[in-house]
Amino acid sequence: MATQILLKNIDVPGLAGFQVYRNLGGYTAVEKALKTLTPDEVTDEVKKSGLKGRGGAGFPTGMKWGFIDKQSGKDRYLVCNYDESEPGTFKDRHIGTLNPHQLIEGMILGSYALGAKTAYIYIRGELFYVLNIIEKAIQEAYNNGYLGQNILGSGYSLDLYCHPGAGAYICGEETALLESLEGKRGNPRIKPPFPAIVGLYGCPTVVNNVETIATLPWIINNGSDAYAAIGVGNSKGTKLISACGHINKPGIYEIELGLPVEEFIFSDEYCGGIRDGNKLKAVVAGGSSVPILPAELILKTAAGQPRLMSYESLSEGGFQTGTMLGSGGFIVMDHTTCIVKNLLTFARFYRHESCGQCSPCREGTSWMEKILTRIENGQGTTKDIDLLVDISKHVEGNTICPLGDAAAWPVASAIRHFREEFEEHIKLQKCPF
């Protein structure tokens, strides 16, 4: 059994309540940090642990904290990115629903390290019932002296609040999230400056994903060395993988990074194989934005090595033959799946979620969806396939924020690996599935 950091006690009844969490060793990391570690020592522990941001980009968390401007004299903020919306990704919902105190404990640790006096959890509006659960847990933490003035007599004070979004995937982009938290449209900001210098209300700010933050108590309790000992290469620790699609056991799994993809898909401990004994056709391994890979390339790299669930292994081969770990949203498709139709739902998603601020994304996402709709409906032409490739190429890298890339990669990769399926739609003038 793999080490469990996030899901260890997840099945314990009443874990969402303070007392149960406390009895299982909860809030000891806060006690340890506030009584025996300086904020910089907490930051150093996180740096040494090798923890990377679990929201999708995989940026080293400790390094991100290190960028925060502590000299400006302004207030500093920690904001938790709970805007989980990337298709295929449904891990964070689980943490807030069943184990909110671990998230709160992580927020206290992160805020302490950064010197934040106020912190926010920005949670997508659709998950309002989770917000209610977390707010209740926050109140318990206040009542027990883990939030508010002079926590545990340490002299450190912190206020923590939840803030609901209202239906916008783009607010998962950290600067759009900050705009939204300020009560504005979720238009991503032009960077630089980065939030570590100019963030919420113009103040130095760190935005971290739910899973990243909920991992912090374990790292403080067990030490960075113990965390870094888990995993493979530069992929340290555990990762929540939310698996969905045509598998026998969809769900959320905590894996040690480095687990072979084949084992993850086919072993009974994880996905339990493909439904109805069907054949594996393709996988989108890290949320809808990462390149889709056909069965042979997700199980083995182009060099014939077994593909592992790690940052390095999944991206081996670049975008030609590889993909990304991303957010851990693992979407599995069996041989009955129409790749074009699946792609069309993604394209529709990105068109729907584009903020519309910059022209390549606003126009490009809409154009790609229209062309894919025609192809899926049997009205496409051979030229359309190359046109799609061309559009995706010019959206990628040319936009204000990564949504453009996220919209372009699925299109480019689906055509790269499944071109004949697009051609078949055009030849037959209908969807062959």
Next chain:
Amino acid sequence: MQDNIKISEFSRETLDLVNRIINRYPKGREKSALLPLLHIAQSENNGWLSPEMMDYVASLLKIESIEVYEVASFYSMFNLKPVGNCVIEVCQTGPCWLRGAENILAHFEAKLGIKPGETTQDGKFTLKTVECLAACGNGPVIQVGKEYHENLTTNKADELLEKWKRENKISHTNPYL
């Protein structure tokens, strides 16, 4: 102000909640409370945001009305036109589609006799398609108010519809309560 324009106002209890929320943000940053307030406003206005309601929210936060319109129209959870008592939101993104979301949507369309974006004549149901609700492992998924209904089948959909009809389901309740 003309007499025939209805002035929207929150109850004392709601205003207390509103003030508690506004106090979560620094002085001078009251606009931050806009999304929470719009959620509340929509729940108190039969599930949609009328211009009058948005103007009222603007007055509470001392911002211009256009700032509220801009924000309200950006976020997909806010309805800028009247909706039925019970808004059924069907996820249609890839992972739900892989698990049969199209059948579920078609089933609701047939049962209610409306297309997405429409409201039944009796004003009881509105059907909406939405994008990923982040419950992909349990697709197909629908959302009604704060409730998620997962692993949906047509049978389950029928049971839910019957239940909602029986209860005269109202999906827009104050999300903080």
Next chain:
Amino acid sequence: MPLLKVTIDNIEVEVEAGTTIMNAARKIGGSVVPPAMCYYSKLEGSGGKCRTCLVKVAQGSAKDPRPMPKLVASCRTLVQDGMVVQNITSPEAMESRQAITEFLLLNHPLDCPVCDQAGECHLQDLSYVHGLQETRTVEERRTFKPIDIGDKIKLNMNRCILCYRCVMVGDQITEKRVHGVLGRGDHAEISTHIQRAVDNDFSGNMIDVCPVGALTDNTFRFKSRVWFTKPFDAHRECKKCSGKVVLWMKGEELLRVTGRKDKYGELEEFICNDCRFDHKETGDWVIEGPRTIERHSVISQNHYLTNPGDAVRIVK
């Protein structure tokens, strides 16, 4: 403060710290200046959206000579000492600009023959230089009905490229903004949401900052093609603004009043609505003389003698 050295298309220029690549290029002038569809130096926070000014940074700075991984928006990227920028010398930037132009035209109605902006439209200029020879889209364009926002301003949303300049004018130049960008993504539009009149002393500047024909002057609507009118610098005593304007004349008739624009199409000063809309008699104005017009402008057709250099003088 020491000046920073930056090289743009092999031309070196020295600028103060805090200068953007765009403004460094404007200091050099000529063909190395990237086109700006959304950036407007007099509007705070403008730029970064249209992506037409993307350039290649081949060397980040003298200290860190690595190239930047992606093209950057020259209007929002600050120069570093020793930075090397490629604009028209970068095939990558040129290819992107062509693509961006195509994106901007995707939903544009191409109704130049009936558009009052024709002749002074930045999107026209952009397409002449960077547009494709043919249209690759067969999709339906999104359409809106033209509406009046206030009695003097016509909004034709079909032509809008969502540069946000008019929104910034509303925020920064007028007392109260009543219009904005509503909706999102490909549904985003300039609107007041409910029929509200944009009516305040400086709202007319929205027309002048609009790079396309989305916001036009109702008092000039369909009166004349701009190239049949002659511009004159003029001024009047005005309590609200500088009163310095351009009068657009056809024969003896004063058809239109606008602010004075520099060679990048930016207003030198914002003018008030009184001057713009309510003084349409030549007697209202002290005429200073013919306005200097860029030679490349279609407005210079017919009326002008070419002098050496870029600018020409009107021959009366």
